Structure formats: C-alpha cells, structure tokens
Amino acid sequence: MARWGILGPGYIAGLFAEDLARAGARLSAVASRDLGRAQAFAAKHGVPRAHGSYEALAADPEVDVVYIASPHSHHHEHARLMLSAGKHLLVEKPFTMNAAQAHDLIALAREKGLFIMDALWTLCNPLYRLLQARVAAGEIGTPRAFAAQIGPMGTGDNTRILDPAQGGSFTLECLTYPLNILAGLAPGLTKGASVSAQGLLTTQGVDSAATVTLKTAQGYASMAGGFVPGTGGMGGSGFQLIGDKGWLAVTDNLFNPGKALFSTGAGVEELTDTGHEARYGWEIAEVQACLSEGRLESTRVPHGLTLEVMGLLDQALQHIRGRVLA
Known part of the structure; x- marks a missing residue:
C-alpha cells in the first residue's frame, strides 16, 4: 500500500x-x-x-x-x-x-x-459518477444548458481566500467545481467554448464574486456565486443540466453530491447516495x-480535463481582471 x-x-x-x-x-x-x-x-x-x-x-x-x-x-x-x-x-x-x-x-x-x-473529490463521488454514466448513455439526450450556483460562501476566519499573495479568488477557489462537473458531464458545452465573465473585485484586486458563461454550438452554461466575509457555511449550492430529452439536478451539495433528481420520459427519479459523507475517501x-x-493518470480526473478546466479559468479571470494572466 x-x-x-x-x-x-x-x-x-x-x-x-x-x-x-x-x-x-x-x-x-x-x-x-x-x-x-x-x-x-x-x-x-x-x-x-x-x-x-x-x-x-x-x-x-x-x-x-x-x-x-x-x-x-x-x-x-x-x-x-x-x-x-x-x-x-x-x-x-x-x-x-x-x-x-x-x-x-x-x-x-x-x-x-x-x-x-x-x-477534485466531486469527480470521484459515486453519485456524480452515476449521473455521468447515465448522461453518457444518452438518457437525457444531448445536453443543451447547464446552470450552477455557489453560496453565498462563508469565509469564516480564513483570510487566505481573499489574499492576492496566496492566490485569493472566488473563481479559482469555487468555480473550478462547476467547470469540472460540466466538463465531465457534458463536454459538448465546454470544448471550444467562448467564455465571458464578470466579477466583483476587492480593493486588492481579488474577485470576491463572479459569474461565468460558456457558449458552444451545442448550447450554453452559466455559473455564479460569491464570498460573504466573516460568515461560515456554503449556502445554497447546486447545479442543473438540461438535455433535449430530460434533465438532472443536484439538490443538496454541489461539492459532494448526495441527492439528485433525474428526469426522463419515464418520469422523475430521486437518486441518493448515503455514503457521500466519505468526503476525501x-x-x-x-x-x-x-x-x-x-x-x-486517473480516468475519473484525467489530465485532459484538468488542463481544459484550467484553460477555461484563465479565460474567465482575464475577463474579470481585464488583463492576461501572468
């Protein structure tokens, strides 16, 4: 071992x-x-x-x-x-x-x-992997739209996430999750996407809140959220993916899903994973x-997906900060 x-x-x-x-x-x-x-x-x-x-x-x-x-x-x-x-x-x-x-x-x-x-623990989560397999099998048809919301995210006493010297950034810290989720579930909504983004910058130039939109020939994706300094918790975080034959929605925890709704022509199912508390396990x-x-190389978190998402984050931050990243 x-x-x-x-x-x-x-x-x-x-x-x-x-x-x-x-x-x-x-x-x-x-x-x-x-x-x-x-x-x-x-x-x-x-x-x-x-x-x-x-x-x-x-x-x-x-x-x-x-x-x-x-x-x-x-x-x-x-x-x-x-x-x-x-x-x-x-x-x-x-x-x-x-x-x-x-x-x-x-x-x-x-x-x-x-x-x-x-x-990315989310990509190793059993419920996420089940959703990924069912989308890949065509159960909701071709994915056309994705939406994710994060927060309001508390910062508690953690000053690192708003410190530019330590890479403080809501986009890097949090929006990496929905981008990875989307790239794994519906690559047709990320590959070759045009990216636009807006954000709220602190006096130190850290994006404390942001919204990112992706557009491809297949459809659209949007994700947004922000920090609320001095508070705790994750707020209401979840995501939805809509296809031309059905849809799915994670209803409890975008970061480590334990519950989801999955809708096809056969009706709406509620999916649960009682083992999702395994966290990093x-x-x-x-x-x-x-x-x-x-x-x-992991097939669940492959290098190509990591590189693609880092490229999307680069583009988003270039829009938000108004400059090319160093």
Missing part, C-alpha cells in the same frame, strides 16, 4: 488525514516550514515523522505519494519539488494558478513516470487504485 505524506498541515489537511485513517491508508510524514506546526499535526493524527521543511519531505524515503495542501499560489513550486524527488502527487484544487503551470506539472510527471491528479481510493495498478 502506498505510503502518504502531507505538505502543508492546515485545516483541510487535517480532514484529509482523518479520511486517510478511515481508508486504512498509511500516513508516514507531514511537513511544514514551521516544525512546531508539523509536530502538532503529527501528534494529533498519529503521524510517525514531522518535517520542518518541504525539502525534507521530498527526501523522505518512507513516502511514496504526497498530498499538496499548501495555498494554491504555491502548488506549482511545491509540486515541482516533489515530482523532482520522485513522488507521486495528489494536488488540492485549484490544481495551479493558471493553465501554463498545469501543463508544466503534467509534462514533468509524464517525463518522470509519476502519477499526478487534481484533487473517494479520491484517496482512486489514487491508491491507480498506484496499485501502475496507472499514472
């Missing part, structure tokens, strides 16, 4: 460590630039080794695969370090800051013969299955 390491002992990394334990996976090491933080995380989660530098984690011979949980402003730098040291990777979303960085990491992983995957299982089978 693959031996895991965690880079960046933050809140999400703690939830991930709990789900590694539930999955029976082996968490061998954690690293932070602050040794005290790494040691505290290790003590809380029963991790054998705590490193005070990322270079030490990269050099750890007891680690096979690393979960990158640092702010996404540093994903490219940290992932490159780990790949250069021969580590397989699961990179927390958003995968990188832009498409150029994503292309670079995937090319390096392929060159090194290493596994790399965007940590589904993506952990996917990584471990790929590694045990010697696959360097």
Whole structure:
C-alpha cells in the first residue's frame, strides 16, 4: 500500500488525514516550514515523522505519494519539488494558478513516470459518477444548458481566500467545481467554448464574486456565486443540466453530491447516495487504485480535463481582471 505524506498541515489537511485513517491508508510524514506546526499535526493524527521543511519531505524515503495542501499560489513550486524527488502527487484544487503551470506539472510527471491528479473529490463521488454514466448513455439526450450556483460562501476566519499573495479568488477557489462537473458531464458545452465573465473585485484586486458563461454550438452554461466575509457555511449550492430529452439536478451539495433528481420520459427519479459523507475517501481510493495498478493518470480526473478546466479559468479571470494572466 502506498505510503502518504502531507505538505502543508492546515485545516483541510487535517480532514484529509482523518479520511486517510478511515481508508486504512498509511500516513508516514507531514511537513511544514514551521516544525512546531508539523509536530502538532503529527501528534494529533498519529503521524510517525514531522518535517520542518518541504525539502525534507521530498527526501523522505518512507513516502511514496504526497498530498499538496499548501495555498494554491504555491502548488506549482511545491509540486515541482516533489515530482523532482520522485513522488507521486495528489494536488488540492485549484490544481495551479493558471493553465501554463498545469501543463508544466503534467509534462514533468509524464517525463518522470509519476502519477499526478487534481484533487477534485466531486469527480470521484459515486453519485456524480452515476449521473455521468447515465448522461453518457444518452438518457437525457444531448445536453443543451447547464446552470450552477455557489453560496453565498462563508469565509469564516480564513483570510487566505481573499489574499492576492496566496492566490485569493472566488473563481479559482469555487468555480473550478462547476467547470469540472460540466466538463465531465457534458463536454459538448465546454470544448471550444467562448467564455465571458464578470466579477466583483476587492480593493486588492481579488474577485470576491463572479459569474461565468460558456457558449458552444451545442448550447450554453452559466455559473455564479460569491464570498460573504466573516460568515461560515456554503449556502445554497447546486447545479442543473438540461438535455433535449430530460434533465438532472443536484439538490443538496454541489461539492459532494448526495441527492439528485433525474428526469426522463419515464418520469422523475430521486437518486441518493448515503455514503457521500466519505468526503476525501473517494479520491484517496482512486489514487491508491491507480498506484496499485501502475496507472499514472486517473480516468475519473484525467489530465485532459484538468488542463481544459484550467484553460477555461484563465479565460474567465482575464475577463474579470481585464488583463492576461501572468
């Protein structure tokens, strides 16, 4: 079984460590630039080794695969370090800051013969995969329209998501979800799409709310939402996909679906998945299955989809910020 390491002992990394334990996976090491933080995380989660530098984690011979949980402003730098040291990777979303960085990491992983995957838990969720299979089978006909709404998203005490130095961006942080969902469910609504977007910019230039629209010959897609600083929770988040023979709607949680409606000529079904509380467990299982089978790319979160979505995010942010991304 693959031996895991965690880079960046933050809140999400703690939830991930709990789900590694539930999955029976082996968490061998954690690293932070602050040794005290790494040691505290290790003590809380029963991790054998705590490193005070990322270079030490990269050099750890007891680690096979690393979960990158640092702010996404540093994903490219940290992932490159780990790949250069021969580590397989699961990179927390958003995968990188832009498409150029994503292309670079995937090319390096392929060159090194290493596994790399965007940590989009939604795409590994069993209910999402069921919806994907039924849409692919033509049960709602040709998809023509998609709509998603996120939030209002609370920020709580997390100042990172509104900090430009740490990649703060509602579009990168949240709209990556519906874009990945759409690209996986209805590629005819994303491939070659013309993209338009608008957003609300803070005084620091961070998009705190945004709406993105895609148009192709097959149809349209729209998605929107925003942060409400100082509050908690995810608000009302969901999505709908309309085809020319039926439709579907996720009614409870866009990020980790547990309930959906699926409508065809035969009527409306309510679909549920009582195991969706597994959180990160589904993506952990996917990584471990790929590694045990010697696959360097997930079929559930394929490289092509990650690159396509990063390209769409680039275009959206260029509209919102009024400039080409660095």
